[in-house]
Amino acid sequence: MNRNILWLALGLIFSWAVPAGADTGGTVSPADTAWLLVSTALVMLMTPGLALFYGGMLRRKNVLSTIMQSFFIICLIGVEWVLWGYSLSFGPDLGGVVGGLDRLGISLSGLEPRGTVPGFAFIMFQGMFAIITVALISGAVAERMKFSTFFIFSLLWSTLVYNLLCHWVWGGGWLAKLGFLDFAGGAVVHISSGASALVAAILIGRRKCYPEKVVRPHNLTMTVLGTGLLWFGWFGFNAGSAITSGSLASLAFTNTFLSACAAGLVWVFIDWTRIGKPTVLGICSGAIAGLAGVTPAAGFVSPNSAMIIGVVAAILCYYGVSVLKPRLGYDDTLDVFGIHGLSGTWGTLAVGLFATKAANSAGADGLFFGNPGQLLIQIIGIAATWILAGVVTYGVLKILDVVMKLRVSEEEEDIGLDLTQHSESAYTILE
DSSP, X not given: OHHHHHHHHHHHHHHHHSOSOXXXXXXXXXXXXXXXXXXXXXXHHHHHHHHHHHHHHSOGGGHHHHHHHHHHHHHHHHHHIIIIXXXXXXXXXXXXXXXXXXXXXXXXXXXXXXXTBOHHHHHXXXXXXXXXXXXXXXXXXXXXXXXXXXXXXXXXXXXXXXXXXXXXXXSSOHHHHHTOOOSSSIIIIIXXXXXXXXXXXXXXXXXXXXXXXXXXXXXXXXXXXXXXXXXXXXHHHHHGGGOSSSHHHHHHHHHHHHHHHHHHHHHXXXXXXHHSSOOHHHHHHHHHHHHHHHGGGTTTSOHHHHHHHHHHHHHHHHHIIIIIHHHHOOOOTTOHIIIIIHHHHHHHHHXXXXXXXXXXXXXXXXXXXXXXXXXXXXXXXXXXXXXXXXHHHHHHHHHHHHHHOSBOOHHHHHHOHHHHHHSOOSSSSOO
């Protein structure tokens, strides 16, 4: 009897571990497959880029801790995505809320082609979005959150927020049925991470040094390198979301570049006017604001509209970082809300203004092209994203604070998280 049970268990294990089958049918396009695989690699590169972007803006004693968070998220959410995240996001629709569990594990995920690309390619591309979305949140709680708590929070947040929101928008959920448009993640990635970052920053509290001490970036060269890698990877992020290579990918590529350029210029000129000097950190921040702002609209608007989106994103984010944060007093360490939350909200709203059938495959116009209904749909989607991300983040963090505490001790914060959380140091001096 025991031997039969053992053989049955081994059979189940091996049947789960072995791929269910090869791609079938003759619809797979080598060109589209190559484009999506390259785009997947580009999006994966964004998370190490984010690690450098964040790391350069922190104090020396906390550089490795934030780099570790980003690299750890690649591994953690990469496994979570395959085991259950993809199924919850893209499984058969259950009441418009979540995907079914019939695609648990990659061998059960349905390896038939997704349009003109293999199932594996689509699964991996979407998984990179799940990874960087969680990694973005780490910037809000840098220099004070326990790594063990961040580990559990990331796993719960990806499951309860990202997977549900992804299904709502891209997996056939209720927002997709409503007609909500989000080309590459304005709501799914940037609003969700920005809203959650704001909640997390408020709940975990301010750093001991904030706001009395001005914490300046310890290595702007590292931040510039991170910005370059993010910008480079963003072409895969946005243009890759067309899935196929062709005119739509080319449009998204163009819009991505132009919005970042316009936003970078605007941020520099605002700095130049306000403080008398153009700053490197300013042009980096502006470019990221423009990239995040155009993400939901990249495949739905014209290049001219993309530049307008970038200009407004830079102005809004500059205000959020320089005026709103000091006025409200919360300590979002690396301005995740001020950059991603605000620009993502604006960009998602802008789809309802600037979308045009002449530029997009969704066949939808925005307000400025005679369709005010699309703007209302975008507002509903924005509100739903804010509510889901904010409420779940609040609940998860409150529970974790009771069970395992959110932040390190005051002594550990003084010493730095590199040594206290990882027993390593990026440099030979701490401050």
